[in-house]
Amino acid sequence: MLNTPEGVTLINHPLIKHKLTIMRKKDTPSFLFRMLLKEISLLMGYEVTRSLPVQQVEVETPITTMQSPKLKGRKMCIFSILRAGEGLAQGLLDLIPSAKVGHVGLYRDPNDLHAVEYYFKSPAHLEERFCLVVDPMLATGNSAITALDRIKRAGARDITFLCLLAAPEGIAALRKAHPDVEIYTAAIDEKLNEKSYIVPGLGDAGDRIFGTL
Incomplete structure (x- = not known):
């Protein structure tokens, strides 16, 4: 996909590409899959937090006092869409250990593929x-849309969605439902198959993270 859709930031970094290639391989074991996802989340987290607001504060160095930038406002919140979102959230917490954490538990109804909150x-x-909502896969977009609906009802206004892989169908659905939410992703794949899996994708992220294949 040559043209990145409006409202989507494709994080195009050689290390992310390399690690994602290893994650895509069907014989990559769960422990390595988890480690690579955590490493990628650190690299993506650096990009997605680039525009966080800062304010000048006075600090005393061993030499003198100075004005220096510090993050402004309340601590950010990382929202993990359970269960696969935990794979991204843990790496982001290593990068931003002071962040608050929220959870949205969803499962996909096998009949109509709609997301059901539990x-x-x-x-x-x-x-x-600043709320950063994370889930490795943006496939149909149903889970992300349902999670964002719920998070907005809880009061969130400044929201960004972060995923490892996205399908064009999921991007279109999420942008239509929540045009105010910026999407960050490491790759935009070709399409969804008849079972709503991303193609070429990497399989079920939750199963691969937790070894429940």
Whole structure:
């Protein structure tokens, strides 16, 4: 896919490409898959937080005092869409250990593929936080849309969605439902198959993270 859709940032980095290639291989074991996902999340986290607001504060170095930038406002919130989102969230927490964490538990109805919520927990004051919603795969977009609906109802206003892989169908659906939410991804694949899996993709991310194939 040559042209990146509006509202989508494709993080085009050689290390991410290399690690993602290894993750795509069907014989990559779960422990290596998890390690690579965590490493990629660190690299992607650097890009997605590039525009976080800062303010000048006074600090005292061993030599003198100075004005230096510090993150402004309440601590950001990382929302993990369970269960696969945990693979991205843990790496991001290593990068931003002070971040608050929220969880949205969803499962896909086998009959109509719609996302069904079974759990939700979030920190307070979402309206004052930058919320980063994470899930490795953006396939149909149903889970992401349902999660974003719920997070917005809880008060969040400044939201970005981060995924490892995206299908064009999922991007189109998410942008239509939530045009105010920027999407960051490491790759935009070809399409969805008849079972709504991303092609060429890497299989079921949750199963590969947790070894439940």
